Amino acid sequence: MIEAAALSKRFGTVDAVSDVSFAARNGEITGLLGPNGAGKSTCLRMLYGVLTPSGGCARVDGLDVRGETSAARAHLGVLPHAAGLYNNLTARENIDYFGSLHGMGRERLERRAAELARALGMEGFMERRVKGFSQGQRTKVALARALVHDPGNLILDEPTNGLDVMAIRSLRDMLRALKAEGRCILFSSHVMQEVAALCDRVVIIGHGRVLAQGTPDSIRERSGTQSLEEAFLQILGGVEGMA
């Protein structure tokens, strides 16, 4: 469970995020949808605690991200927008490194790495150095790295950026599998179709504010449009130069 309660963030005189509230529930995929520059990344960064909110509160499994940072982070896996890997390390070493920083012991790490390799289909390249990996392979390693400590919650910032159709498809399958395990998944995207294809709940953000939220169906109904895409455009309609 990931909660944003009246989150705000000011950079100097700019309000990047104002009064954003929503909850991403366990066993659901929640999509943070909005055009580029709407404040999605800023919002997520406050949720995983690398930015301090100017106002409001971020909670993971009821733990305040600011007050109980380490405990909250232990419940959280993060795949940031830039999910770079260490090129001179093997896939396993990349995963192990984050695991040991989560305080996992050798045995547990080994078991978990084997599980992830099987689940994400990485058995063929676990021992190879990451340098020269395809984008799809990199995403798998980055995802495994985010999941190494078996977190109940997962935040992904634009995870499909730069992936080809095959890789996007396998990422979707992986996210569905994680959802089936009862995890809470929150991801951001500026691509309508992606959100429509995957999400149980949608939070539409524009200019740093929540413009609409609910299930894709309820959003469509409320805006009286046929597709989610039309609803999205209509909701953002008032805001210049978007979509």
Added chain:
Amino acid sequence: MSALLAVFMKEFLENLRDRRTLLSALLFGPLFGPILFGAMVTRMLDQSVAEPDEPLRLTVSGREHAPGLIRYLESERAQLKFESFSERAARDAVRSGAAQVILIVPEEYGPRFTAGLPAPVLLFADSADSQTRKSAERARHLLAGYGSGVAQLRLQVRGVSPLLTVPVAVNDVDVATPTGRAVGVLGFVTYFILFSVLMGGLYLAIDSTAGERERGSLEALLSLPVARGILVGGKILATCAYMCASLAINLTAFVVVFRFVPLERLGMSGNLGAGTAAAFFAICLPFVPLGAALMTFVASFTRSYREAQTYLTTLLLVPTLPIAFASIYSLKTKSSLMLIPSLSQHLLMTSVLKAEPIALIDALVSAGSSLALALILILVTTRHWRRETMLA
């Protein structure tokens, strides 16, 4: 503690697999100094030791005007070549390098010499060329010797004791010990040693900060439940490990070079054996965390690998400043100077080279000030890593 070890191990291993880091940290950095030093000293030996054995080569124009002088020069084993030059031609020949040193005896030499008046000769040499400058000095020395010999004869002929022309007899007493004399040459050995320390950590300091940012792995790392101080500490520790390795290789190379460079022939005894090297290592050890912290600190503020490289290569010159300052003002070891890192290490190593005793307090102050500054830098770096702007 285990997180600190994890960060250390990862940085250590990752850079061990990076060819650029390895070459610069464990090869170019540490070997640059010893090789350059060996080459320079060997060259100096060639010039200052081998040369006096060689005869002075001198081109003479107008020999017929000064047969006495020519006989004297030949008796002093100068190798003379006779060739007629005008002043202009002589100037051109020396400038173009066709001749090194040219002596022109003009026509009026003979009459003036016979009349007991100062007889002119012209000596052409290029003082900007260190090789010909030396030959010119030797020629001048020979000419002066001839002149004073003739002067003494002239006085004796007139019944005056030549001793009258020497009212003061100066006797030089050089108190420099052979090792002390060597210190002039060895002065920059200490800089090379400090340079190798910094070179050892250069790429690791960049890779673990700006590199982490450029690869895009920083944000994932910062979202882990690990204190930023642990991250910074692990990275600095790994940098220290590479610096120590570089320092050890550098000192070993110096010991080897000193075994092959015959410093005794320069009238110096360079005592850089294994024992001295061990003492150097101990003296430089507190400088290692300072260098690592300083480089990590600076690199943490940079946005890219290239930017970090620009700043850090400039940083390599920082230890020279106090050392250059010290040699300009010829500072002697003083307790107050032990507060200045790099200068204190330089002075302590110089003392070891001169075989002078080192006060325990000096060694402690040197180590303490370096470590204290390192600690401050680590804290400031950690504070920077805690800021949100670290991600920007």
